Amino acid sequence: MAETPPIEAGRSQKASRSLTGDTSGVRVVASSVTLRQRFQDLMRYRELLGALVRSEIKVKYKNSALGIAWTMVAPAVQLAIFGVVFGIFLSNGIPDYLIYIASGLLVWTFFSTSLIGGTGVIVGRAGIVKKVSFPREILSIATVGSQAFYLMLQWSVLALFMLLMRHAPDWSALPLVLVGFATTLLYAVALAVLLSAVNVYFRDTQHLIEIFVQIWFWMTPIVYTYQHNIHDRAVGKWFDFVNWLYLCNPMTPVILAFERAIYGRVTVTNTLTHQPFDVLPRWPLLTFYELLLGTFLVGLLLLAFAVRVFSRLEGNFAEEL
Amino acid sequence: MENAVVVDNVAKRFRLYKDKHRSVKERVLHPGKVDYHELWALNGVDFDVPKGTTVGILGHNGSGKSTLLKTICGVLQPTSGEVRVRGKLAGLLELGAGFEPELSGRDNVYLNGTMLGLRRNEIDAVFDEIVAFSELEQFIDTQVKFYSSGMYIRLGFAVAVNVDPEILVIDEVLAVGDERFQRKCLDRIKQFQADGRTIIFVSQSPEQVRSICDQVVVLHHGEMVFHGEPSEGIRIFRERLNESDDGPVGASVVDGDVVQGTDVVVAPPMKFVRVTAGAPGTGGPVATHGAAEFSLEIQSEIDVPEVLVTLELISPLGIELSKVRSDELGLAFSLHEGVNSFIFSIDSLPFLDGRHQVNVGLSTPGEGGLFVWFEQAAILEVTYAGKSEGLVDLEIEGRSA
Ligand SMILES: Nc1ncnc2c1ncn2[C@@H]1O[C@H](COP(=O)(O)OP(=O)(O)O)[C@@H](O)[C@H]1O
Numbered sequence: 118m119a120e121t122p123p124i125e126a127g128r129s130q131k132a133s134r135s136l137t138g139d140t141s142g143v144r145v146v147a148s149s150v151t152l153r154q155r156f157q158d159l160m161r162y163r164e165l166l167g168a169l170v171r172s173e174i175k176v177k178y179k180n181s182a183l184g185i186a187w188t189m190v191a192p193a194v195q196l197a198i199f200g201v202v203f204g205i206f207l208s209n210g211i212p213d214y215l216i217y218i219a220s221g222l223l224v225w226t227f228f229s230t231s232l233i234g235g236t237g238v239i240v241g242r243a244g245i246v247k248k249v250s251f252p253r254e255i256l257s258i259a260t261v262g263s264q265a266f267y268l269m270l271q272w273s274v275l276a277l278f279m280l281l282m283r284h285a286p287d288w289s290a291l292p293l294v295l296v297g298f299a300t301t302l303l304y305a306v307a308l309a310v311l312l313s314a315v316n317v318y319f320r321d322t323q324h325l326i327e328i329f330v331q332i333w334f335w336m337t338p339i340v341y342t343y344q345h346n347i348h349d350r351a352v353g354k355w356f357d358f359v360n361w362l363y364l365c366n367p368m369t370p371v372i373l374a375f376e377r378a379i380y381g382r383v384t385v386t387n388t389l390t391h392q393p394f395d396v397l398p399r400w401p402l403l404t405f406y407e408l409l410l411g412t413f414l415v416g417l418l419l420l421a422f423a424v425r426v427f428s429r430l431e432g433n434f435a436e437e438l
Numbered sequence: 439m440e441n442a443v444v445v446d447n448v449a450k451r452f453r454l455y456k457d458k459h460r461s462v463k464e465r466v467l468h469p470g471k472v473d474y475h476e477l478w479a480l481n482g483v484d485f486d487v488p489k490g491t492t493v494g495i496l497g498h499n500g501s502g503k504s505t506l507l508k509t510i511c512g513v514l515q516p517t518s519g520e521v522r523v524r525g526k527l528a529g530l531l532e533l534g535a536g537f538e539p540e541l542s543g544r545d546n547v548y549l550n551g552t553m554l555g556l557r558r559n560e561i562d563a564v565f566d567e568i569v570a571f572s573e574l575e576q577f578i579d580t581q582v583k584f585y586s587s588g589m590y591i592r593l594g595f596a597v598a599v600n601v602d603p604e605i606l607v608i609d610e611v612l613a614v615g616d617e618r619f620q621r622k623c624l625d626r627i628k629q630f631q632a633d634g635r636t637i638i639f640v641s642q643s644p645e646q647v648r649s650i651c652d653q654v655v656v657l658h659h660g661e662m663v664f665h666g667e668p669s670e671g672i673r674i675f676r677e678r679l680n681e682s683d684d685g686p687v688g689a690s691v692v693d694g695d696v697v698q699g700t701d702v703v704v705a706p707p708m709k710f711v712r713v714t715a716g717a718p719g720t721g722g723p724v725a726t727h728g729a730a731e732f733s734l735e736i737q738s739e740i741d742v743p744e745v746l747v748t749l750e751l752i753s754p755l756g757i758e759l760s761k762v763r764s765d766e767l768g769l770a771f772s773l774h775e776g777v778n779s780f781i782f783s784i785d786s787l788p789f790l791d792g793r794h795q796v797n798v799g800l801s802t803p804g805e806g807g808l809f810v811w812f813e814q815a816a817i818l819e820v821t822y823a824g825k826s827e828g829l830v831d832l833e834i835e836g837r838s839a
Contacts (some may be wrong), residue, residue, distance in 0.1 A: 146512045146521040161555070168552040176540040179581075248535030250512035250552050254786055432515035435508065 169259035220379035235309025287381030525604030539583035559662035649756030748799035
């Protein structure tokens with residue numbers, strides 16, 4: 118096929134043609150639109166988000182006998198394994214260890230499955246992306262949305278379990294759960310949006326993220342405690358730096374906040390040595406809020422960046438898929 | 439007049455990669471090697487669609503019609519230029535594109551409806567109408583994966599027309615489905631027009647375009663070669679369709695017209711000067727089952743050893759009634775320099791009354807041949823005194839046996 122140069126002089130004589138005087142309700146399709154326009158489009162399609170989340174949940178359990186109960190099985194098994202390994206064989210002496218680990222692990226699973234699922238979603242739903250027009254970020258966000266729904270179910274089971282174990286959360290710290298969840302949601306959405314777009318052009322992203330999430334998991338104080346492993350080992354003038362670096366992981370403040378609120382104990386009695394020791398830093402609650410707030414603000418920047426990148430890359434989705 | 443859609447100097451470039459380097463390994467191994475060539479699927483396309491009009495987009499395969507529609511719908515972003523759309527737009531690029539096979543028809547109506555920009559309660563309001571239009575009452579709670587392709591299409595169309603769009607964009611979807619449903623869709627489209635909504639419509643079928651559209655855009659290799667009256671657009675489309683790809687562009691210009699666009703305009707070597715249709719001798723109206731004659735006068739600047747002459751008859755409603763070419767009739771025509779006359783005749787014309795449109799074409803055989811098309815060359819007026827309805831009088835007889 119011949120390579121035809123674009124008609125440069127074609128800037129139309131009707132260049133100022135407008136649809137009507139005011140521009141509200143006018144949709145512009147161009148190679149770049151403003152971030153504001155982007156968010157407006159997203160807002161217009163919020164009902165689609167709900168519809169996609171509902172359909173995703175329905176599809177997942179349509180043909181399975183246990184249905185929605187499956188969402189409980191995987192995290193339950195994972196919890197049981199960690200409970201047996203670190204609660205019994207390699208006991209770390211944390212009382213009610215299952216609850217300690219559940220308070221971080223459930224929200225982590227939400228985060229990691231959102232990332233992995235979100236990364237593949239644009240490629241996975243190529244049929245829709247190529248034929249129907251709507252802000253495509255909604256597909257990525259919907260993956261996070263359905264995971265959030267499963268998290269709510271898992272949390273309800275955890276609440277029941279805690280009731281049975283007579284392990285109360287720290288009621289005064291409970292608002293941390295809300296702020297922490299908002300922060301996790303923000304990061305999950307931002308990263309899912311960013312990675313789903315990158316994955317269209319660079320399909321290895323899918324595999325890389327699965328490995329990266331594994332590493333990330335162990336860089337976050339979920340299985341072990343922040344107090345034991347970071348606080349105690351970072352000594353001298355390196356302390357501040359290592360500590361600071363560790364807290365740069367946005368999931369660290371989030372997980373610490375969940376543990377602080379749900380597990381709810383800072384100083385406990387070691388089940389092996391019967392000595393008191395700290396499982397969580399003795400910060401005042403305000404410090405947790407401050408850390409979360411900082412993390413949240415950085416997350417907002419990340420989201421703006423992600424949407425920006427997405428809208429840049431989106432233009433060629435239909436042809437790359 | 440207020441515009442519903444403005445396509446402002448839109449260009450779209452595709453990069454065709456020799457092989458797509460997607461994995462890290464290949465990117466690392468061949469860092470600099472990006473082997474592609476560029477294709478301008480759209481180039482300087484620029485037109486307005488006033489509110490309430492129906493615009494047909496004609497063009498041969500690969501001329502960029504789908505690319506243009508996808509750009510208008512926002513599925514593709516233009517490389518340069520922009521499209522501005524006022525009002526809710528529903529795109530039917532592929533019927534049922536957003537369907538989730540695992541879900542029931544009911545769930546899919548909601549999913550697809552929100553995808554086209556409706557709110558849940560708005561879908562509630564039109565749900566029954568959607569089901570009725572699709573005629574899938576019994577199957578609405580069945581998973582869509584068990585639907586036949588016809589059912590799929592019916593549901594897709596039913597959702598799209600019921601989302602109450604101000605602008606409807608349709609890509610050749612009317613070519614699928616059974617004939618009865620096609621007619622139902624066409625009726626619905628006509629109703630849309632009557633409601634004063636805007637329609638952008640892609641078709642390969644000039645007949646459909648003729649019967650529906652107010653305006654036509656003709657694309658040729660990604661460029662807009664025409665925008666205006668349907669009959670003129672169809673003429674240009676027909677010529678471009680018959681034009682060989684490697685022949686000189688613009689070599690087949692007809693009756694002295696300057697073709698809009700960027701092509702070189704070559705003076706026509708031959709053209710129709712006079713075309714008449716009617717009763718033999720008088721040229722007046724023909725009665726059904728009477729004789730009719732079509733006379734074509736063609737002026738040529740050169741001698742042509744063999745030409746093919748095409749005669750096409752269109753009913754008042756835009757239906758193609760007959761199309762014949764001289765070689766199919768076993769006729770061999772040639773042109774000499776100067777004015778040539780050809781006559782086609784019919785002994786007993788079966789058509790019922792009405793003003794039938796006569797289109798004529800002239801071509802030379804073989805690759806790269808010339809092609810001249812004269813849309814609406816003449817009107818054949820037919821009168822009918824009988825009682826039959828329809829398009830033709832078959833002189834049906836009956837007896838009891
Ligand atoms: N995703 C794509 N990647 C590369 N080339 C494409 C793509 N889509 C369409 N094209 C090319 O753009 C041109 C116009 O295609 P299209 O708009 O589908 O034409 P039409 O609908 O008129 O048949 C064709 O040459 C086609 O090969």
